[in-house]
Amino acid sequence: xxxxxxLELMLLGSFTGCFAGMLGLGGGMLLVPFLTxxxxxxxxxxxxxxHMAIATSLTTIVFTASSSVRMHHKRGAVQWRTVRWLGLGAxxxxxxxxxxxxxxxxxxxxxxxxxxxxLSAVRMFRGARPDAAQAPEQRLPSASxxxxxxxxxxxxxxxxxxxxxxxxxxxxxxxxxxxxxxxGTSAATGLLIAIGGLLGYVSAGLGAQGLPPYSMGxxxxxxxxxxxxxxxxxxPLGASLTHRLPVHVLQRVxxxxxxxxxxxxxxxxxxxxxxxxxxx
Numbered sequence: 001x002x003x004x005x006x007l008e009l010m011l012l013g014s015f016t017g018c019f020a021g022m023l024g025l026g027g028g029m030l031l032v033p034f035l036t037x038x039x040x041x042x043x044x045x046x047x048x049x050x051h052m053a054i055a056t057s058l059t060t061i062v063f064t065a066s067s068s069v070r071m072h073h074k075r076g077a078v079q080w081r082t083v084r085w086l087g088l089g090a091x092x093x094x095x096x097x098x099x100x101x102x103x104x105x106x107x108x109x110x111x112x113x114x115x116x117x118x119l120s121a122v123r124m125f126r127g128a129r130p131d132a133a134q135a136p137e138q139r140l141p142s143a144s145x146x147x148x149x150x151x152x153x154x155x156x157x158x159x160x161x162x163x164x165x166x167x168x169x170x171x172x173x174x175x176x177x178x179x180x181x182x183x184g185t186s187a188a189t190g191l192l193i194a195i196g197g198l199l200g201y202v203s204a205g206l207g208a209q210g211l212p213p214y215s216m217g218x219x220x221x222x223x224x225x226x227x228x229x230x231x232x233x234x235x236p237l238g239a240s241l242t243h244r245l246p247v248h249v250l251q252r253v254x255x256x257x258x259x260x261x262x263x264x265x266x267x268x269x270x271x272x273x274x275x276x277x278x279x280x
Contacts, residue, residue, distance in 0.1 A: 001214065001222055005042060009226035012038070017064070017231025018238035019254060027064070027231060028162030029117050031057035033261035035223060036110070036268060045210040048218070050106040050268065052211075054113075055098070055201035055218035056227075057161035061194035063228035064235065065163060068187040077184030079177065085143045087189045089150025090157070090164060091196035097158030098200025102208075102218065110269030112159055114262045120166065121258035124251055154193050158200065163190030 012034050016027035035053035044052065072078050101109060149171060157164040165186045172182035198219065205217030214221045 005038070006222060006226055008038065009223050010230045013060075013227030013230035014234040016227070017234035020064075020231070020235055020238060027060070028057045028160060029120070029258060030261065031060065031227065032113060032161045033117075033264050035220075036265065038223075039220070040268075042212075044212050046272065047106055048208065048210060050109045050113075050272075051102060051201075051205070051218045052215070052220050054101065054109065054159065054161035055197065055205070056220045056223045058094075058098075058158065058163075058194060058197035058201070059219050059224050060228045060231065061163045061190055062198060064231055065187055065191035065194055067232060069184075069191055072184030072187050075180075075184070077180045078188050079172075079181050079185045080188070082146065082172070082177075082185050083188045083192075085146040086150040086153075086168070086185070087192040089147040089152075090154035090168075090189050091150075091192040093151035093154025094158045094193045094196030095154075095200040096151075097155035098197055099204045100155075101159050102201065102204035105272065107269045107272035109159060110265045110272060113161075114265035114269060116156075116160060117258055117265070118262035121255040121262060124258070125255035150189065153189070154196055157193050158197055161197075164193045165190055 012031070016030040016034075019030060020027040032050075032053045035056055036049055039049045039052055040046070069078065153164045153167045153171070156167065163186075165183075168186035168189050169182045172185060173179065177185065201219055202217035205211065205215070205219070208218065211218075212220065
């Protein structure tokens, strides 16, 4: 593997980790498009590029969420009784979703990612904050419904390569969970989502043909290690910059970047469908 490629992956991890720490967002929305581009540039099989980008992005959360969960737990911000069912559903949903996603054509994965991220970017640019309003504190639904909600969050996360915080936090806030507790509980749930994604995409990709060297199923191990190592280091830096920079301006810039990346994923999806010519 070229050393330059490894350095680029480390730089990517630093970039996504810093933005994640600064804006409180997961890095999956950034990692998947950039990894798709980098894997394409390295001439990985076109039909595997999107699957590998999503699988690798999702698996990096195992490392980043682990440190986050420890911090939130020390501060008493993890509602473990909720994680028991929500996290179990998310783990199962992500595992099953990974197997379903592995059977989908890369074009559909790219188009779904582009559409979802594009809508999220528009909401962010307009300043929409789904977690800003909190309902009066109330009991969570029955364990079976929380389990089902976790399954849905995990299934969507398995297709987006993200930790599910963009869905988990609003769900918990809707049920009246305080913001700090919602974030901590979401981090713990995200760790289980990442574990489910790791198990799902590794097992689903064991028999795949044409995987590049150093792959573990659909997970590209060099990208996993390089991005995880640098993102863990840069995330605290991003968090500290939150108090020094105009975050509302950064959110606008970030949303425009997401729109560009969503457009790229749409392009890749249309290219996979044969609607856009492939450049030699």
